[in-house]
Amino acid sequence: xxxxxxxxxxxxxxxxxxxxxxxxxxxxxxxxxxxxxxxxxxxxxxxxxxxxxxxxxxxxxxxxxxxxxxxxxxxxxxxxxxxxxxxxxxxxxxxxxxxxxxxxxxxxxxxxxxxxxxxxxxxxxxxxxxxxxxxxxxxxxxxxxxxxxxxxxxxxxxxxxxxxxxxxxxxxxxxxxxxxxxxxxxxxxxxxxxxxxxxxxxxxxxxxxxx
Numbered sequence: 001x002x003x004x005x006x007x008x009x010x011x012x013x014x015x016x017x018x019x020x021x022x023x024x025x026x027x028x029x030x031x032x033x034x035x036x037x038x039x040x041x042x043x044x045x046x047x048x049x050x051x052x053x054x055x056x057x058x059x060x061x062x063x064x065x066x067x068x069x070x071x072x073x074x075x076x077x078x079x080x081x082x083x084x085x086x087x088x089x090x091x092x093x094x095x096x097x098x099x100x101x102x103x104x105x106x107x108x109x110x111x112x113x114x115x116x117x118x119x120x121x122x123x124x125x126x127x128x129x130x131x132x133x134x135x136x137x138x139x140x141x142x143x144x145x146x147x148x149x150x151x152x153x154x155x156x157x158x159x160x161x162x163x164x165x166x167x168x169x170x171x172x173x174x175x176x177x178x179x180x181x182x183x184x185x186x187x188x189x190x191x192x193x194x195x196x197x198x199x200x201x202x203x204x205x206x207x208x209x210x211x
Contacts, residue, residue: 025204026048028205031207042060043185047201060192061189063176063183069081080167082154083207085202086203088101089103089150089151090141090150091146092105092146096148100199101150111135113125114165118134122165123159146168150197152167170182
């Protein structure tokens with residue numbers, strides 16, 4: 001989610017253990033904000049190898065929502081806290097070589113709907129008409145920040161109107177510019193993270209403040 005979109009979400013409690021040992025899968029992306037009100041943080045990837053959790057990527061700088069992290073509602077500029085499944089990847093560029101995640105190509109007529117009044121709320125929609133005439137609010141997926149991206153499966157089972165939408169891992173505009181609720185990083189670092197994710201390991205992301 002980019003800053004111009006004005007989208008946010010409601011998450012779980014702020015206090016989240018660094019690694020959820022009860023997670024059934026074998027990969028946990030850990031995002032730690034400097035504080036609840038900070039839009040800067042770090043990302044690490046922890047994987048279960050031979051029955052033990054090990055950090056395979058670490059110290060990756062990320063930017064978060066302009067109003068920090070925590071429980072939120074649509075359009076309040078916060079990144080949701082909690083633990084959420086990782087969904088499919090997408091982008092405006094061709095699928096990266098070796099990527100294990102399902103990958104969808106985003107075109108100029110692809111949108112993610114963040115209008116709570118719409119039946120398509122928090123869903124990807126391909127639409128050839130004028131989006132402004134159909135929805136009060138929507139994300140264009142054909143933008144530079146979404147050259148590569150990964151869906152964070154927040155508020156999708158079930159979808160609750162107004163709870164938050166369009167939460168992604170994506171490329172940042174810069175290390176000093178926040179998002180409206182997503183987790184963003186450099187293109188090189190995003191590709192590193194994407195390259196290690198394996199849907200067979202049921203990856204999740206935990207977003208919390210630094211302990």
